Amino acid sequence: MNVLHYSLRGGAAFRDVDALLHGLNWAEASAAHPDVPFTLAALLWHLQVTQRVSLDLASGRAERWPDDLNLWPDEPLSEAEFTRVLRDLQAGLAEAQMLAQDPSSRARDVLTDLAVHSAYHWGQVALLRRLSGTLPGPQGNA
Template sequence: MSDENQSFGQALVRSLVGERGHIRIAKALPDIDLDLAGRTHEAMPYTIYQLVKHMHYWQQFMLEHIQGRKPQMPADVSESWPVEKGPQDEKTWQEDIQAFLSGIDQAVSIAETAQLNDPLLYFPGETKGGLLRNIASHNSYHLGEIVLLRRFYGAWPPPGGGFPA
């Protein structure tokens, strides 16, 4: 692995987990309970639950491409948003959070080991590193919305604080 690839991989890892620019994603989600996950706010079109499910949908879509598979593109982007406002129960919600965080771990592992400028078989013009960067920026964007919703609801900061660490 070249020094350039390794440096880019390390930068991707920091972006994927949420270092420096914002709170780590893994610290911002696990304490969100069933009620908070499905709460609606007039200033936002989505609940925290819907945001996490949407983030997970696209994260998995991009990870499949990185792994050389060709996931089915939705007919419309609205298909990546769940219709339900909240999870069915606490156990399912915690499983949703863990599935999303496991995808981040998978992306980190790829960033640490893959040749990041390798092109993707079914995504012309894109590389493994490019899609990992896309995962990081998409998750970061929506994490900001989750933090904002938590602030609206008086549920911020999470245990351990709400600043980058």
């Protein structure tokens, strides 16, 4: 694995995404936090949307970032939407790992941008889970 792999999925200096999400349920994901403008569910939705577009760009399925892309949900997510977001995030992380194995110059640039953007938001996920008292330990244990 290389630094790009670690920065996308976790490891080395980055918290493992699977560990961050371990045990996350709908009740926690949909709960509001004082002075925080989004729920964990909305934050994960944002991560999934930006990940999907980035992967489309990195893989060549898209040529440019969509002008009309909504980066945050307009309405609170339903439990079914939240479940879909988690599934799509995991699938996207696997695709990102494949693309990072031997990336083209374009893919490397896009994946690096995705990794930086995602690291910021994964940190927010960790903080919100810590505030809720549910942040799993490094190995996925609460």
